[in-house]
Amino acid sequence: MARLLENLSKELVKESGVSVPRFAVAKNKEEAEQLFTEFDGEVVLKALVPVGKRGKAGAVKFAATAQEAGEQVSELLGMTVRNYPVEEVLVEEKIDIARELYLSITIDKVVKQPVIIACTEGGIDIEEINQKYPEKVLAYHVDPIRGLESYQAKEIWSGLGVKGKELQMLTGVTSRLYKVFDKFDAYLLEINPLVITESGNVMAAAVVMAVDDSALYRHPSLSGRVQMGTERAWRPLTELEKQMVAVNESEPYRGTARYTEMDGGDIGFMCGGGGGSLLLFDALVNAGGSPANYSEFGGNPSAEKVYGLTKGILSKPGVRGLFVAQNITNNTQVDLVALGVTRALREMNIDPQKFPVVVREAGVNETEAREIFAKAGVEYYGDEITMTQAARRMVEKMKKTYADY
Amino acid sequence: MAILIDRNSKILIQGITGREASMVTKHTLDYGSPVIAGVTPGKGGTDVHGVPVYDTVKEAMNNHEINTAVVYVPPAFVYDAVVEALDNNIKFVFIATENVPQKDVIKFLYLAKQKGARVVGPNSVGIISPGERVKVGAIGGDNVERCFISGHVGVISRSGGMTAETSWMVKRAGYGISTSVSIGGDPLIGSPPVDLLKLFEADPDTHAVVTFSEPGTTFEEDMADFVKAGGFTKPLISFVAGQFTENLPEGTVFGHAGAIISGGAGKPSQKVKRLKEAGMLVADEFDDIITLLQKALS
Incomplete structure (x- = not known):
């Protein structure tokens, strides 16, 4: 398994036609301030490290001014998140969230098929979602030969009670995300939260992606850009x-x-x-x-x-x-x-x-x-x-x- | 009798001209196994240790009766080799290759299920039925009898090396093997232990089964449920390795790609607990397998 840093996974998701917040990478305080000015609005700052649950680790921050953005980035750059020293920070525009949903695609090792897990609640861990809203979670197994048909993507959200324009948008987004998962030999593609914005668009606000290192020979474009062997150590290599x-x-x-x-x-x-x-x-x-x-x-x-x-x-x-x-x-x-x-x-x-x-x-x-x-x-x-x-x-x-x- | 492979196996080796496959073919023939034909595209018309080589599985099938395919091709070609065997109606496919892309594995396992075929592997060192003098894969190398002698105990292990060592422990205990199966070290494999327990239950020549287990997967939990439900009624002895990994951060692989504790699942201590609850004999130390086996079979 090889994890992707969020800037790369967001890039791949964006290329597939799914909207993501505007983002860029800052290596220091000055770059962060510069980006804040370019984005012209509040920003979210995330430590770029190949581990999950960054929010809980205090590695996600917000800034309302350029100065604040610079200070927060300086602080993040001094941190070590779950044994990984922070060397870069993802700077993103803060989006207006109307609703938060959850979507992940992974491989069910027992059934031995890809499985899509969708929920009309999001923004918290899937373990927590499963506990709090079991009735709002749907797991859908995909035929690995045929892939995900568009109507099946529709059935998923329809099954969760989604209607109207939102249903159509989520159907399209889910189909595209499955294609990304399939195309790059992913193990995991998790969008949490998948956001419905105030203006009524669907946006992948946070993306976690890991690919199969045994299949990297098929993806020269990922060469040197993935975190190899992340499953064989619980910290960066000594x-x-x-x-x-x-x-x-x-x-x-x-x-x-x-x-x-x-x-x-x-x-x-x-x-x-x-x-x-x-x-x-x-x-x-x-x-x-x-x-x-x-x-x-x-x-x-x-x-x-x-x-x-x-x-x-x-x-x-x-x-x-x-x-x-x-x-x-x-x-x-x-x-x-x-x-x-x-x-x-x-x-x-x-x-x-x-x-x-x-x-x-x-x-x-x-x-x-x-x-x-x-x-x-x-x-x-x-x-x-x-x-x-x-x-x-x-x-x-x-x-x-x-x-x- | 045995499971999976016996005197009626008619073996085709895909990728037979490769360096390792050629050596394994020699050992397999020396042991007495019926290797009927081989396939390597572009090498049709040649032979490997006297075994005729064809360009396609179809051609091999036209000339011989074949019921077992052994896949020794590099990872990028495994999907095609397996599907070629399945489409030619071969119902048992053994895959030795390691590092096969997961997506390919999922696809050919799905097809195998549709076609009612059985798959062992990928990443398996082999299967051996000593009473039948049949083996597939590198298992036993050139000195098979050191670990594998004929008898009535079945062995299941993800690890190829531990398939040999566990079979050797059975020999040390004074018994022999009906069939030993290395099921493969990858997270996704064709035949998990429960599938094999079903076969061992039905095999009158198997009187007990020993499994060597590792962290990760739900294989042991599934075995416990299966035994509890009455699916397997013979003595079943297990050893679970890798207890030390529980003291390290979750989500780290040790050993086989499939050996990973994540989300609190796959812990050796939980496996031991579940197996004991199901009434199985669990060896606290690996060497205890000897005494447990002797007690169970006396």
């Missing part, structure tokens, strides 16, 4: 994480190597398998250990990639042990894992006799792996022990090595 992304991307077709830094911890976690890593992390914690990071490698990575990941894991300050483990592999060559890990240890002058290292690597080319680890003096296990036993052994070794453990 320097070390960025380095590990580079390691992973250096050989895009030879396995994967992912790295997530944890707060604190002292065991370098060099583990693999999408499910295996989850199990091993739990097992270390349950045994009393404290992993310094999460990692996940698999899909038969090269020795070079394993080396890069191991080096990154060991370079985090405070790491004083290394746990290398995986499930029994179907296709990952464990001799390449052995080459990569031992090279990193060697280059970083880490003596596995003094620095606790435990390895559990069974699977393809295990005999060679055993030899490589043995030569490097590393404590190695194949399938003579389970993953859980290996995690326990790691913590035991930490306790033996460090009196304070």
Whole structure:
């Protein structure tokens, strides 16, 4: 999943023919003041960060004068919203709202179809809408092959009691928004609120959009403009994480190597398998250990990639042990894992006799792996022990090595 | 007997000439699986380890009897490959490819449903029925017997690696496998666990099922409801990994793209609670699977 910042999502919505408030991006106080003058009226100021619920986080402000706009932007630029530092602010004309509605298009993973959720109330979270106005919410599943027919868009709002000119306008807007959702391989397109203005127009006042990163190859126009990998971290990537992304991307077709830094911890976690890593992390914690990071490698990575990941894991300050483990592999060559890990240890002058290292690597080319680890003096296990036993052994070794453990 | 694949499977491999597909074809043949034909556009008339290659599925079907399609094409071509198999009336499609666009998955799953076909994957490492000596996908690699020996326990796991490790635990416990299924790590897959429990329930050769679960989705909650409603009556043992992710901010993926806790849903602790309430055997530690299985089958 890749989130779009609101200026980009509004641009895409606007291109489809749906009205949005006038908007522009300000990077500093002066730009904000300038924009206020251009817009010639009250403005809304929103922190441009790839997270939702900005209003609740105090990251949406209003200004009635140019000076106020400048001050508010200065304040926003000093903020960190849900771990994301604010570097830009969206400046928008304040629109005259007669009514607020809600519309979202997403993928229903249970039904396995796109679903449109519409409500004749809006401006508050969908969770709150569901609680307060369940009778005013309608969910409509869309045939993924045919797409959304115009009459179906009409049925949605008609089903919610909308009539007259509003029904016609909302039908058109909903059809266009579904096309945007479909065209850009979106996961989520949420308009909250969808506004009926005092002058009787429909306007997408706030737009949240996320697209499928697996489909980005079809959308060169979005290249470099989306927030990649926003679902794999709860904050911007750390320097070390960025380095590990580079390691992973250096050989895009030879396995994967992912790295997530944890707060604190002292065991370098060099583990693999999408499910295996989850199990091993739990097992270390349950045994009393404290992993310094999460990692996940698999899909038969090269020795070079394993080396890069191991080096990154060991370079985090405070790491004083290394746990290398995986499930029994179907296709990952464990001799390449052995080459990569031992090279990193060697280059970083880490003596596995003094620095606790435990390895559990069974699977393809295990005999060679055993030899490589043995030569490097590393404590190695194949399938003579389970993953859980290996995690326990790691913590035991930490306790033996460090009196304070 | 087994589920999904057995001695009557007649396998077609789409994208057979690719590097990985070619290696997997060799392992699959070595294991004894009936790989009948392959398809790679532009490579018709050649062969891969003795398996004839055709340009189209239609051509392959004209020359052979085929009932199982195995998709090994790159992500951008998966939609077309699956639809080609479905339109040629193949009723079982297995997809190994990872990173298939969600929109494509939704579309071909919708078509498969209309055509009454079953899909496993995408992003699955494979399916294996050791008693029948049939497998599809990379599962087991070139040393199948290490983890997968013939027996009466079914295994379900999103993770391919943990399909192998869990099957190995079954072997350690003194039992073997009827069928092990890696269902795929993506958020949208063709056959969630409940669909497979239905098949395992009907298979007289399966006496118990072990599942390896992860955060995210409602797979475990659905299994609990299914068991409660009497849909599955054999011993069912589960282990739920990823408890640590509950202490981290919501909405973060760990491991598979499908492994995400959001809106308070998909938490391992909730899954464990629901499974226990349904009377299922939940392993607190992964190694407990051995004793739970021994108790259940003694």
